[in-house]
Amino acid sequence: MAYKYIAKEWAKPEKSFLEELMRQRLIEWRKQHTVTRVERPLRLDRARKLGYKAKQGFIVVRVSVRRGNLRKLRPRSGRRPKRMGVKQFKPAKSLRLIAEERAGRKYPNTEVLNSYWVGEDGRHKWFEVILVDPNHPVIKSDKTINWITENQHTRRAHRSLTSAGKNVRGLHHRGRGSEKTRPSRKFGNTGVHGDHQAKGGK
Numbered sequence: 001m002a003y004k005y006i007a008k009e010w011a012k013p014e015k016s017f018l019e020e021l022m023r024q025r026l027i028e029w030r031k032q033h034t035v036t037r038v039e040r041p042l043r044l045d046r047a048r049k050l051g052y053k054a055k056q057g058f059i060v061v062r063v064s065v066r067r068g069n070l071r072k073l074r075p076r077s078g079r080r081p082k083r084m085g086v087k088q089f090k091p092a093k094s095l096r097l098i099a100e101e102r103a104g105r106k107y108p109n110t111e112v113l114n115s116y117w118v119g120e121d122g123r124h125k126w127f128e129v130i131l132v133d134p135n136h137p138v139i140k141s142d143k144t145i146n147w148i149t150e151n152q153h154t155r156r157a158h159r160s161l162t163s164a165g166k167n168v169r170g171l172h173h174r175g176r177g178s179e180k181t182r183p184s185r186k187f188g189n190t191g192v193h194g195d196h197q198a199k200g201g202k
């Protein structure tokens with residue numbers, strides 16, 4: 001029952017008591033590292049809904065990602081301003097997927113389960129990423145989560161197999177209008193690709 005009220009406050013944090021609390025939290029978060037491990041989820045309702053459990057083998061980290069377009073160096077000469085290629089360059093990945101990849105690189109012995117937004121300011125966005133240790137005996141014995149110990153789920157975030165990755169690849173859309181999104185959308189050399197490429201297919 002308490003989760004319902006927590007979700008209600010987080011639905012519009014700018015209109016609830018969370019606004020003042022988040023202002024104080026962001027001051028502290030700006031001083032911390034890009035990937036910071038936390039003891040417990042800030043949004044317990046969201047974390048539980050995405051599969052988090054307060055037991056051994058689960059880790060929660062908070063990741064900051066810089067907002068905005070890609071920053072590129074301005075060419076010294078040889079182009080007119082229209083062709084400089086400096087501004088309005090967007091990454092093919094979402095910021096949430098970038099946060100999951102950073103968490104996966106920081107803790108290489110874990111797998112990314114899911115993630116959710118926890119705050120933002122004018123420069124950064126913060127996400128909490130749920131990590132699972134597939135080699136932990138508690139995880140192996142839990143029938144609701146031991147699927148992540150199988151080989152096909154290795155490096156889930158980097159193969160865009162998480163919810164954020166599938167959303168970027170267009171796999172959350174089905175039916176009419178999404179005929180060309182499967183097996184996967186391709187994004188050039190950004191590292192976002194389909195399962196057939198990740199497994200060595202052509």
